[in-house]
Amino acid sequence: MVLSVIPVEGIGEVRPGDDLVEVICSAVGLADGDVVVVTQKVVSKAEGRLVPVDPDDRAARAAIVLGESVRVLRRRGDLIMTETRHGFVCANAGVDLSNVESGWAALLPVDPDRSARRIRDGIRGRLGVTVGVVVSDTFGRAWRRGVTDVAIGVAGIAGVVDLRGTEDALGRQLAVTEVCVADEIAGAAELVMGKSRAVPVAVVRGVERSWLREASVADEVVRPHREDLFR
């Protein structure tokens, strides 16, 4: 089945208190089984997760980052790699000054899975269609250059799909194949969003039906410390 990744154009500036469900439903037609990918930035703005900051005050910025973090992993210049309260390991605790009005910083949503559920439930209530929702953000990675978009919250779409025990094409058992489809969907959406084109929403159409189920990033994607070889 062919997968389509559709940029949702024409979404203007999102402000605290805006109804994202209305914003999305006014901008694009949706069908059962679609996955709606919404960037963290507009979710944080709609939820009012903005704090004032003097962009030239490095200490103030660092204080905001540390306030969103439970531990610091690495620090180099202005870059602070921390673990957020959600368990995400990312640069500057996801606190972002780009695509935000000067003098303000956007924090990650308090509970991005809940943010995704609210959007999913709102779309169902408004249109009567059942979609998956991914809240995405842009993270760096260890060992590889460049950032990619990943899922920080999901609703109605799997985080990790467990293919362990499935037979491969030669009839052998596959040993470990837990695929993080939520991150792959977030990354696919980024390919049509760009960073500077004000496309904060994309629709991914044609995902496997069996992936459309209750899930959360917190439960499925965040790796617990006891499993983690690199923290």
Next chain:
Amino acid sequence: MVLSVIPVEGIGEVRPGDDLVEVICSAVGLADGDVVVVTQKVVSKAEGRLVPVDPDDRAARAAIVLGESVRVLRRRGDLIMTETRHGFVCANAGVDLSNVESGWAALLPVDPDRSARRIRDGIRGRLGVTVGVVVSDTFGRAWRRGVTDVAIGVAGIAGVVDLRGTEDALGRQLAVTEVCVADEIAGAAELVMGKSRAVPVAVVRGVERSWLREASVADEVVRPHREDLFR
């Protein structure tokens, strides 16, 4: 622009010496600007990167992994996280027993960028169309559960796209936005491949034209040690 991710069905078992260009061109129609994503497994098989191994002999398997590695980063049970000669950090140096005939293991291609270039050049010679090629493999990540497909080799398509200095939607300069589109393309392709459905090739249609340029994973995506905070 809508992006389409098209699984290429009907590709049978690939064997050492098989002509992958012929295999791909016989299975799907291609147009200028398409990106052809080919999984490492069929590239390694076509290139004869197979070694015999007793699947029950753990020491023999470990010896193969270490032979493909320049250093060991972590070890837990049968899992050895190493850095390969290419500079990839991944489980078991990318050596894989799944989707390979019993008694054999598939090693990574010696130079996956070169593998990608050969396929790209072959398609151009055969069909007269200029495509990008991504050789993909399935890697785990630090801090996040589940594997995703990433690019281990590219030809004719960017590894990392540099958006630094581009203005964001509010006219502010973006600080750091080097996006690893090659990994996002590989992950998008995985969404239509599955792991057990024998779909080793997918076509990603509709990527930004400006991304279609000379590039290599070795130069653009592998993070040099001096930049790396986690190695």
